[in-house]
């Protein structure tokens with residue numbers, strides 16, 4: 232999958248969350264490039280760990296805003312986050328056990344992130360805009 236680029240149509244109107252999304256897209260592009268170039272196990276492992284740490288931090292930040300602003304779909308949204316984290320941790324564990332990370336995995340993660348931003352995070356962004364939070 233070719234590199235995905237952040238563009239204004241991915242903005243959810245909250246600067247901190249947009250900048251997290253940009254960073255996550257860049258990590259995924261870097262992981263994708265490493266996989267395509269056949270980078271070593273250690274390099275890919277580091278990138279996977281970075282992806283997990285940054286994704287956890289982003290989800291916690293987003294969930295804190297949802298809680299503070301009494302977002303009605305907060306619980307469901309958080310469960311969707313947790314399910315994705317479980318999948319990434321599983322990829323990480325399989326990789327640690329010796330499996331290769333293939334391009335289908337990075338393509339899946341990119342698709343997941345972009346569709347989550349467009350379908351779920353933008354919905355949150357609209358709600359926050361309605362409350363005057365930006």
Ligand SMILES: [Fe+2]
Pocket residue numbers: 293308312347351352
């Ligand atoms: Fe989200």
Ligand SMILES: [Fe+2]
Pocket residue numbers: 248252289293348352
């Ligand atoms: Fe998000």
